[in-house]
Amino acid sequence: MPSTSLCVGVVAPLTGRLAPLGSPLSYVLRRLAPRLAHVRNGGRRHTVTVAVRDSRSDPEAARRAVRELAAAGAHLVLTMAGTRVLPAVTDACEEAGVPCVSTTFPWQAYLHARAAEPGHRFHWTYHFAWGLDDIAAVFADLWERVGGRGTVGCLWNDDLQGALLRHQHHGFAPVTSARGHTLVDLGAYREPAPGFAAQVARLREHGADLVTSAATATDLALFHREARAAGVRPRLITCSRWLTYPHTHTTPAPGVHGELGDARVATLVYWSPDHPYRSGLDGTSCAELARAYERDTGAPWLQPLGLAHALLETAHHALTAADDPTDRACVARTLAGTTLDTVAGTLDWTRGPAPNIALLPLVGGQWQPTARGPRLAVVGNRAHPGVPLTGELTPAC
Template structure:
């Protein structure tokens, strides 16, 4: 079994490296915000550039690439590709992946290379503002259509007016409402909340929105100030939380930082009634690494699961059917970002089919007119080039096999997303 998994992972790595090198060249730079005047008569594919964090601190978000995206591309390529009117023929979709190494700088460099050297027709990017924002900036600079997902929308919207970039994901106020619904269901309305917000794009975006929500809803807030990622001593923060009667802990930290904080909470016998963390608790492998008993009952947001009610607009497959293909190929379980990996290519294909052109302005106009339902839900952009996607409340619960399962325990605002568990609370 180990040899099979190793072989599969090696195949995936080779695939990533191969598609990353496709189309590399020394072409000039598009000066931006103009229609593409390139002679496309010899074109053999429609090129979509996909910067993705395959290594570094965000590598878990990259899990599933390029396998999941290629499933979506295969659905249209098996039909001969997408019809391009000016060429009067169909062209297959070619995905070109580049590793951002979980770095804002590297993400910008990867996107620039995809635009200026690979000459992509469109960019597709996901996985936190650290990846999405710099890539969107490159798209605006060069006048290239860009579809982004899986990054808190507030940080993207705050980066300026977007003409060529379109974004689909939830806003932070939706996360606050989701967390608040968990706490209210747990009987903790008005409790004291200790916040551990990092000094990064997510933390600085979440903090003021949560503070406003706490004040409106009568929660007390204990705020030690922004925490630097990589901090290895949370003793003073934890003692302050204990002294001030904190019953809820929340934040939006990367997993290693939360793991350090939570370990020290155990050492200092600090046991809040509810822990609700964004980002850190998204992945089963990370949550299990905290210790099943230590992590049993922690809560988080859920963006997507294979059991969400939406299906592929390309094939009619459910999320479960799509992720089962991943599990069969790799022996590993699904992750939440996989739904957005598939949906991003699915939506890009819908846009390109309606555009029926390689002209970038025509593609941009087709993006603006998007109105469809994807694997992650309805996609229709507003005047800010933004679309809000669903988010519900989840809890990691220990099952009969001694493993943790992520259960949907609140679904306020999205009754079509069925609950899969009952919220468990500590005494």
């Protein structure tokens, strides 16, 4: 008789530079612990153990964590991580034959970082997120609202992230060029950057007053400071990556917070308290989840909070819907056919832009200064009109 005990493994960045992702995931694990303690499947009650391992924000530590979980009998692994750590987790799960659900960065990056083409089908690993093309479309909407169609300076690093944004097929150019924008690469740089004199000079040379980036908060603040000192004042900076978080969660340097608040950086928004979703597991709305997080932690809500909740919702669904939840292959097949309403939106792995991918829509946001610190306002919702606008897009001062 198959075991009635199930194990969900979680590889989370509890320490290290990606720790801001670990905080909302740890919170959701505590919040949903009573609902995950047991699941019913086919009239049978299964006890569920949740085993958490710290990736330490390091790819090799993440691989070791997966191997430990696989050896301990995990039936499913969940993860949220960065550009190098997440592929380490998913590849290790693929090698170990353990189903995995992941989230937090563009699906093209998910495939490219694993040396896979868009048509490749993984056997064990599933991802939900948005695309680089979706980010480009949201940012192009914002550029057009403050300056029409023109030249945009691209502040991209020399690492995998920069290479993907520059990619002739998967990057920003196919979307933005079709809309009449000219992208000017300001020059690759290594993180952390010692300075941006060359990039500022190139921005001035091309007369671009729009900038797009995927820089860290510290590097973007340094670029903004040096540009202003040189008399170059971009009307709008759009930035993905860490600027989807409150500035206080991305760097301990208070000067960076003020500089980025003054810059009125625009960014992508994949989840907020104003999104019109409810959890299919516990009925929690986006607003209720954000309020509970702020009440229980004393910290502001974070966009990854909704994704973390959706990860746990997906795990619960997979274990309750699989023909045999003790069989990893059955769990993986269930994920492949899943369409699920979550607090992060509807996840549909049957209609993704590529196999193993469920797509989430994006809206545009902007960090705007308030008396209580920078506030993330939704300022553009063309791709998802169901998300209400909570502010007006404002060019930098």
